[in-house]
Amino acid sequence: MTTEAQGQGEGPGREDWSEETTLRGAQAEVDNWIRSIGVRYFSELTNLAQLVEEVGEVARLLSRQYGDQSFKAGESPDGLGEELGDVLFVLICLANQTGVDLQEVWRQNLQKKTVRDATRHRDNPKLQGPSDADL
DSSP states (O other): OOHHHHTSSOOTTOSOOOTTOOHHHHHHHHHHHIIIIIOSOOOHHHHHHHHHHHHHHHHHHHHHHTSSOOOOTTOOSOOHHHHHHHHHHHHHHHHHHHTOOHHHHHHHHHHHHHHHTTTTTTTOGGGSSOOGGGO
16 A cells, blocks of 8 residues: 555544545555554465455355345345445455555546446346336
8 A cells, every 4th residue: 555545544443434434445444443443464375365255145145135046044145235334444455465556546447447348238128127226
């Protein structure tokens, strides 16, 4: 993570959590949290394993909510937002550890997709009918 990004934010426990946090700001907040509460970052490979575990928890919820599996007795269908938040946190940790500026990567990625897919999805006959969500 860049020094500029590390200097943003006021750290954990701040009282003015903004609903308008940028990706760069989120990276700074996670970095501040890690350095003050988390002691240090886990290794990149450990964080990769954590990311896979958290994505698996998202998959478990989605497969039961929208797929063919059912929830076990006592298991709640709530929690998708929390699990996605866990995925985002670990993803930000990995970006910080490897020097990836997610704000810039997001901008570049959206631009790439916009150019590459300008008409691709609109002209895809498979997408012309109702979506699975509409059924």
